[in-house]
Amino acid sequence: EKEHKGDFHVEEAVEWPGLDLKLGQVSGLALDLENNLVVFHRGDHVWDENSFDSKFVYQQRGLGPIEQNTILVLNPSNAKLLHSTGKSLFYLPHGLSVDKNGNYWVTDVALHQVFKLGANDKEPLLILGVALQPGSDKTHFCQPTDVAVDPITGSIYVSDGYCNSRIIQFSPNGLYVMQWGEETSLGRSRPGQFRIPHSLALIPDLSQLCVADRENGRIQCFRLETGEFTREIKHKAFGTELFAVSYVPGGLLFAVNGMPYPGEAESVQGFVMNFSTGEIIDTFIPLRKGFEMPHDIVASEDRTVFVGDVHAKVVWKFASAEKSETIVE
Numbered sequence: 001e002k003e004h005k006g007d008f009h010v011e012e013a014v015e016w017p018g019l020d021l022k023l024g025q026v027s028g029l030a031l032d033l034e035n036n037l038v039v040f041h042r043g044d045h046v047w048d049e050n051s052f053d054s055k056f057v058y059q060q061r062g063l064g065p066i067e068q069n070t071i072l073v074l075n076p077s078n079a080k081l082l083h084s085t086g087k088s089l090f091y092l093p094h095g096l097s098v099d100k101n102g103n104y105w106v107t108d109v110a111l112h113q114v115f116k117l118g119a120n121d122k123e124p125l126l127i128l129g130v131a132l133q134p135g136s137d138k139t140h141f142c143q144p145t146d147v148a149v150d151p152i153t154g155s156i157y158v159s160d161g162y163c164n165s166r167i168i169q170f171s172p173n174g175l176y177v178m179q180w181g182e183e184t185s186l187g188r189s190r191p192g193q194f195r196i197p198h199s200l201a202l203i204p205d206l207s208q209l210c211v212a213d214r215e216n217g218r219i220q221c222f223r224l225e226t227g228e229f230t231r232e233i234k235h236k237a238f239g240t241e242l243f244a245v246s247y248v249p250g251g252l253l254f255a256v257n258g259m260p261y262p263g264e265a266e267s268v269q270g271f272v273m274n275f276s277t278g279e280i281i282d283t284f285i286p287l288r289k290g291f292e293m294p295h296d297i298v299a300s301e302d303r304t305v306f307v308g309d310v311h312a313k314v315v316w317k318f319a320s321a322e323k324s325e326t327i328v329e
């Protein structure tokens, strides 16, 4: 048995989903205002080595947008489909978050754009970026990976992206405010340097934004108002890549790492950390089939955890099993 610290351990809820969700590559997860699970997936589109040219221009425009509904709202207990939207809009879904008014915020790495969608509207309420045009100025992104909205100020934060190394802040109505971050120089990665800022976790009560700095295999956190670096959370157990990070009010940080590189000892797994100390208090993997490429993670206050896998095209559910004793290896 592995060692668990703290007072709980998350374990796969094997009855989930119990029905075929007919998912494509699962890129983003979020919880809506009723704690329903929101899934952002790619339907019949895939991101593979033919998707982009050397200048990050999307090559499969001829396919047209994904015809399936790319945003699914599921009952978190029985996975029943409650609502779906987002058809004929997107080419390569990536990040997803829900704001305090229940709007969906998503990024599309093929369009190089960020969208705000009302829960029931067809037409986007706001679009940032220029369709299909990669760039790195105030109006262009390059494969933007995630978006988070501060519930207190309404400020919009975008992690930009696979082919940029920055976080950009926009005002609530989408005007450029400021940005921070730079690409990682050769050798050691310094604070504020990124190698694919891949996922965002906004912590409103601490006024911080944490970023999964994917290829640097670490989490970096910054002050929301200034972009000032506050801390790094990095563990050997993360291995080379750290894909996604998610914060749960009450002080827990959840994360998933990447598939091990050849010869790497660290396995692909989920992590539960104490936000204030940064220490790992639990790790978890599915009970039957292993993770393939866990791509996003979201957790609710009752410590139900969902992990979306972009290779396996599934969503895993984990529930926190009250642990009666500490079992040491």
Ligand SMILES: O=C(N[C@@H](O)C(=O)O)c1ccccc1
Residues within 6 Å of the ligand: 025, 027, 047, 048, 049, 094, 295, 310
């Ligand atoms: O990272 C990649 N994909 C995932 O993150 C994703 O699908 O979002 C990727 C990189 C190179 C080529 C093809 C895919």
